[in-house]
Amino acid sequence: MIDYIKGDVAELTPASVTLECGGIGYQMNISLNTYGAIHEKPAAKLYVYESIREDAHVLFGFMDKHERELFLHLISVSGVGPSTARVILSSFSSKELEVIIANENTAMLQTVKGIGAKTAQRIIVDLKDKIKITDESGIVKPFSKAICRRQAMLQSQPW
Secondary structure (H helix, E strand, C coil): CCCCEEEEEEEECCCEEEECCEHHHHHHHHHHHHHHHHHCCEEEEEEEEEEECCEEEEEECCCCCHHHHHHCCCCCCCCCCCHHHHHHHHCCCHHHHHHHHHCCHHHHHCCCCCHHHHHHHHHHHHHCCCCEEECCCCCEEEHHHHHHHHHHHHHHCCC
C-alpha cells in the first residue's frame, strides 16, 4: 500500500495532479480542497488511496490524513464510490462534512451532484457514529445525540 507520495508538481488541474517522484509521474485524482492547498506550489506531499478495479488502478491524493480518512469512510457506504466521495470532498471541507453528518443534514448532502435523498440518508446513518468532530487543537469531541443528551443531563444535575 502507498501511504503518501512526495514530489514535484508536474501537472495540476482542479481534478488531478501529477507528482514526479524519482523520475516517475504519479497521476492522482484530487478534490478541489486539495487543489486549493497545493495550487501554485512547486512540490507537494499527498496521502494516497489506491483503487484497484478489474479494469484500472486509480490513485486518489489527499492534502492530509484526515481528508483521506473521511474519503475511506464515504466509500464504505453502499452506493458511494471513489468518484462520488471525491465530489463530496470537493463540495465541502472536512470540517463542514463532519458537521453536516453530525447534524444529520441530508438537505446539504443532496446539494452535491449525484447524491439523492436515499444516498444522503445512508451516508448519515452509516457514518454518524464513525465520524468524530475535532476542534482546532485536535481533541476529539463526541457528537452523537445520545452522548450529547447524557452530557447535558449530567451538567443540569444540582450536585
